[in-house]
Amino acid sequence: MAAPSKAWRPPASLAAARGMKWIKEIRFGPYGLVPAIVQEGGKVLMIAYMNRRALELTVRTGYAHFYSRSRKKLWKKGEESGHVQKVAEIRTDCDADAILLKVRQKGPGACHTGHRSCFFRAVRGGRLVVTDRLRFDPGQVYGPK
Amino acid sequence: MAAPSKAWRPPASLAAARGMKWIKEIRFGPYGLVPAIVQEGGKVLMIAYMNRRALELTVRTGYAHFYSRSRKKLWKKGEESGHVQKVAEIRTDCDADAILLKVRQKGPGACHTGHRSCFFRAVRGGRLVVTDRLRFDPGQVYGPK
Numbered sequence: 313m314a315a316p317s318k319a320w321r322p323p324a325s326l327a328a329a330r331g332m333k334w335i336k337e338i339r340f341g342p343y344g345l346v347p348a349i350v351q352e353g354g355k356v357l358m359i360a361y362m363n364r365r366a367l368e369l370t371v372r373t374g375y376a377h378f379y380s381r382s383r384k385k386l387w388k389k390g391e392e393s394g395h396v397q398k399v400a401e402i403r404t405d406c407d408a409d410a411i412l413l414k415v416r417q418k419g420p421g422a423c424h425t426g427h428r429s430c431f432f433r434a435v436r437g438g439r440l441v442v443t444d445r446l447r448f449d450p451g452q453v454y455g456p457k
Numbered sequence: 458m459a460a461p462s463k464a465w466r467p468p469a470s471l472a473a474a475r476g477m478k479w480i481k482e483i484r485f486g487p488y489g490l491v492p493a494i495v496q497e498g499g500k501v502l503m504i505a506y507m508n509r510r511a512l513e514l515t516v517r518t519g520y521a522h523f524y525s526r527s528r529k530k531l532w533k534k535g536e537e538s539g540h541v542q543k544v545a546e547i548r549t550d551c552d553a554d555a556i557l558l559k560v561r562q563k564g565p566g567a568c569h570t571g572h573r574s575c576f577f578r579a580v581r582g583g584r585l586v587v588t589d590r591l592r593f594d595p596g597q598v599y600g601p602k
Contacts, residue, residue, distance in 0.1 A: 331582075331583030332583070333583060333584075334580060334583060334584055334585045337585060342487070347492050347504060349494055349501055349504060351501060353499065354498065354499025354500075355499075356494055356496060356501065356557055358550065359492060359494060359550065359555045371580075401579055401580070402579065402580040403576040403578060403579045403580075404576065404578055404580075404585060405503065405504065405568075405575035405576050405578075406568050406569065406570050406572075406575045406577070407575075408585075410504045410575075410576075412501055412576045423550075423551050424551065425551050427551075430550035430551045430552075430555075431548040431549065431550050431555075431557045432551070433548060433549055433550075434546055434547065434548045435479060435516075435546070435547040435548075435549075437476075438476030438477070438478060438479060439478075439479055440479045440482060440549060440553075
């Protein structure tokens with residue numbers, strides 16, 4: 313593992329993508345957004361939304377950026393927690409209206425609740441049940457709210 | 458493998474979910490929809506949208522149902538192709554505004570283009586490149602358009 317202080321170099325395949333013409337093929341939907349699924353290995357970590365600028369920043373920096381619909385602003389994943397996502401691959405679907413990011417998640421988890429994945433609940437016996445253990449204490453990472 | 462003619466029984470955990478009170482916790486967004494990521498093993502097959510009725514039908518039948526934004530109607534995945542998705546698990550995320558379905562995909566693929574996954578293209582050298590092989594001939598499955 314590289315020390316956290318070392319600069320992250322996006323993989324060559326992504327760096328070469330800095331010619332960003334392909335982004336014109338992405339069909340941004342209502343509000344100029346597309347959903348972006350974030351996956352590490354076989355695990356889906358989260359889903360968030362990207363506008364064109366967030367996608368460009370993701371390609372340019374190699375770190376996942378999104379657009380927050382609630383806060384109405386661009387954000388770099390992990391900007392507060394340090395739990396950034398280094399992008400290894402960018403995929404799109406048949407309709408080019410969704411993005412799939414394959415990442416390396418830095419830190420113990422992607423979710424602000426302290427879980428590895430935001431999808432930490434499953435339906436069991438007619439209820440939503442937490443199936444994943446906590447990986448970190450959100451209070452320690454984000455401070456008191 | 459069960460013969461295709463045999464009825465599919467959803468797993469007990471899902472069947473028990475037929476008490477569908479938990480669906481009230483799902484926060485359907487604009488247009489009453491939530492995105493639903495469909496995953497088989499470690500592979501993300503597709504993303505589609507569900508309204509409340511599609512989610513209820515998915516739980517009740519054990520087969521993935523969605524709402525088509527373009528056709529403005531409910532659909533059962535595979536209703537035309539036979540490539541249905543048997544739901545093994547339903548998960549939701551921290552905000553309860555997205556669904557993750559773990560499925561068994563019937564037939565050679567989930568995508569109408571003939572690929573296993575709709576995410577069959579990746580960014581390589583500044584272009585979108587098809588990285589996955591065709592699994593079936595869409596013309597044979599869906600007939601001439």
